[in-house]
Amino acid sequence: MELSVIGQNEAEHAAASGCSSGSCGSSDDQLSHLPDDIREKVHNHPCYSEDAHHYFARMHVAVAPACNIQCHYCNRKYDCANESRPGVVSELMTPDQAVKKVKAVAATIPQMTVLGIAGPGDPLANPERTFDTFRQLSEQAPDIKLCVSTNGLALPDAVEELAKHNIDHVTITINCVDPEVGAKIYPWIYWNNKRIRGAKAAKILIERQQKGLEMLVERGILVKVNSVLIPGVNDEHLKEVSRIVKAKGAFLHNVMPLIAEAEHGTFFGVMGQRSPEPEELQDLQDACAGDMNMMRHCRQCRADAVGLLGEDRGDEFTMDKIETMEIDYEAAMVKRAAIHAAIKEELDEKAAKKARLASLSVPSHNGASARKYRPVLMAVATSGGGLINQHFGHAKEFLVYEASSEGVRFISHRKVDQFCVGNDTCGEKESALSGSIRSLKGCEAVLCSKIGYEPWGDLEAAGIQPNGEHAMEPIEEAVMAVYQEMIAAGQLDEDKPLMKANA
Template sequence: MELTVLDQNNDAAAAAAGGCSTGSCGTTDDQMSHLPDSIREKVENHPCYSEEAHHYFARMHVAVAPACNIQCHYCNRKYDCSNESRPGVVSELLTPDQAVMKTKAVAANIPQMTVLGIAGPGDPLANPERTFETFRRLSEEAPDIKLCVSTNGLALPESVDELAKHNIDHVTITINTVDPDIGAQIYPWIYWNNRRIRGRRGAEILIEQQQKGLQMLVDRGILVKVNSVMIPGVNDQHLKEVSRIVKEKGAFLHNVMPLISEPEHGTFYGLMGQRGPEPEELQDLQDECAGDMNMMRHCRQCRADAVGLLGEDRGEEFTIDKIEQMNIDYDAAMQTRKVVHEGIMEELHEKQEKKRRLAAVSVSANDATPQANTRPALMAVATSGGGLINQHFGHATEFLIYEASPAGVRFISHRKVDQYCIGNDSCGEKESALAGSIRALKGCEAVLCSKIGYEPWSLLEEAGIVPNGEHAMEPIEEAVLAVYQEMAAEGKLEEPQPEAAVSQTASA
């Protein structure tokens, strides 16, 4: 069985291959490696695009854009909250002036910060003066920072010229549907040409504007990523078509995210009891879309004012009060940043080289054990970064999920365990953090970590998940493959997945 290594793809090959289908993605955990070289160079230091890079490079969002021109049923316009971590939520709004000051302060203090995004809490392009003033000044005063923006797309066509003037790395458009009837179930109204337009007609205009804007950006050579929120029973099946269409139009990456709809967030969906997808439903959809499109698998769905590495938020260190006290010499900071960025890129390239060598080793190891027809198995990994199994089970706030199969090992997704609960029926306040962790691992057959306590050990075994601390400090893919081979050797892969570990929706 040969591993498919897609690292060397050129544009033509990537187009011909049409992305990678389920189970044939090779050993990479890195979505960037599926991209053509020209795009990869543009995004390789972007923490949001690479499970690898996000341990090294940081990002920040500045909340300069409060107003919005549409209503989405998954959004609550009361965004002012410091205790929630999800898109659209911020603690303090900034003026463009404050945003520039904050960006420079963060860039000087966290030299790994490469990317500045404007993502709300409203729609950035519905706040054109505040958004573009921020971009214009940062392009001039901090030219070493990449800029990006996300939008619902309604005001995108009229904004493309202005976007093209600045140092905009890429634009993210949230496209949840291309069908106005589905759109009417997601967007109750839009504000368009000085009127509120409701229902299907509003959704139809929004969809037209999104598609037009996408085309215009691609024509200008600006990278476009598409975000979609997976809403069970509304657009879940339809997102495969969305994926195909946006790929055809030239979007370089599709990020299908789960609906977050806790009632306490006060969104329409939350209050009405619309459920979010189970992790396996999300994964199945991402796999199905992957036949057509480069999929993004490690989005952390961060706040609209997040600061720091993906999955962390150092916003508290950079409140307006605090940055006003800081004295930033940005020219000096830029020199330090350059050295830091070069160092990180060198380290990352070395790691990629090492991974390539490992992939070659895996191919020969692979020949020896699992049969070509052994079933795939999911495993969870506790890691604090660096591509190693190096985190205690009890310290993990999220797990990386890998799938091992005869085709190799591939990164599937991450699952959070303590920031918000991932289910909607059986998980209430009484549920302990441990039970929450075990729920998050549903569908996995093993969990690899550096260490694990006695209590979780037995609870995991009861749940049909084999705890494994034998591969501490080893590279993730190598360890996952080794465990898979052990499972094959023990004959476990000839049996169906143990009952307790099988979820309601997983077909494996």
């Protein structure tokens, strides 16, 4: 494996990042050791802070149609309102239209704090459109964080311009640091007016990604690295990717599962490349966490996503609807500031509660030190706000948490079809319920605000215990309470490894 460029000065970059191994994290209580300016950049960014994603919204504007590389997992689509994955949009916009849309969303959804350009192509392969949008927004909406996501090929040439526009969050998709692995993912790149293929193309891309990462870190710009987990292609290799980008100063690593349904028309989908199982994704994230702070709450958003992570309100803000809106942006700015301050106060209180919860994770017995019990996965139905506040049948996704003797940690989200879908046929409801139960594989409990008799019985039969007793309670506190109830009931054996339910 040729790593001559990639391995240079790793120690210097690690020192420059200010993060020791495993010290920096995406949850606000894990950020307490960071300098105040860095914490301020992260605390209300839903893609960089695990806690923030329950409270703050983001939006993407689709102003960048062209791409300078081809990925086997990508198929950029237009007018695909029912698909939710990167590269998909319903309408392309000019920079002027994008600015108008951002202001409309900011006035309507005051929790929106972040504007990103992530496609449907590569933003830096469309520099005029991308930077025109950023330039206008930095002047007209200065309270909104500006972000960009890129494959990194054009990144070194754009770093100075990014810094000029005060863009302090950049995401780079890095799937490999070995050209031979890269040749299996990228059939070609377009660089210096030439189409280049195979390992040679991958080598150029890798070197440009790493150079761009180094340049961003040197300028104090926070870098999140996205990686797509492709079973049999880069699954084991991503541990090396994580180690290297951490050493070079990347702030956060987001390992995402490959989306490979054949109907999406990607090369991997058509050729039958499988997506990873939830256990595979979790195991790899845990393995990488020894070198890197992991993002686990990613939703692999559309290039025109609007709203909280896990929801999409894009249909409310099509250009024809925006043209009819009357927006007082100055008044909206005042309202936004008040709401942001209230959320920050709530997050500070939540962080304090988390600290107390961690110290009381598992009770001791008879004055002895706390015993260790195997960890348990629990699924949670929530509509936001960090609360258990959603009916089981209304959930389109479940958040999965792990409770253990060390406390509670977020693991992943799992998408499902809604079980309660109005007047749909019995067969469709049964299919949705069966799909939800399959999606909850490995979980031993599901916490929701309410649940019907039929799904309750089917969940119990599958080895998943329904629980509606903690409605409107904070998620982490409720998960730990259920874990303690399981201990008290003798359901967990001491010092035994996790025995996954419904395996």
